[in-house]
Amino acid sequence: QVQLVESGGGLVQAGGSLRLSCAASGGTIGRYGMGWFRQAPGKEREFVARISSSGVVLRYADSVKGRFTISRDNAKKTVYLQMNSLKPQDTAVYYCATGAGGGYDYWGQGTQVTVSS
Secondary structure, three states: EEEEEEOOEEEOOOOOOOOEEEEEEEOHHHHHOOEEEEEEOOOOEEEEEEEOOOOOEEEEEOOOOOOOOEEOOOOEEEEEEOOOOOOHHHOOEEEEEEEEEHHEEOOOOOOEEEEEE
């Protein structure tokens, strides 16, 4: 059973930066792509970024391109989301997720990111 634990969220002013981490345990995480999602109050959960198992293929939502960077360290079983130039509209609970076959079967509990204007 794969378990994911996010950390690194917090309160930051607009224009600031945060680095989220997602630590995985159980399973062979290195074989799976991993993604970050977010859910703002009153809104549906939305895709943020994805990284392939090898770390070579990256994909981003248009809203975060050029500001966010996803990376992974398979030896540490950890995925990161570096968030720069944060905007108030980035405020949300951020979740990491992974699964076989490009899907997302396993989810973390989320970490709150709040960006003040």
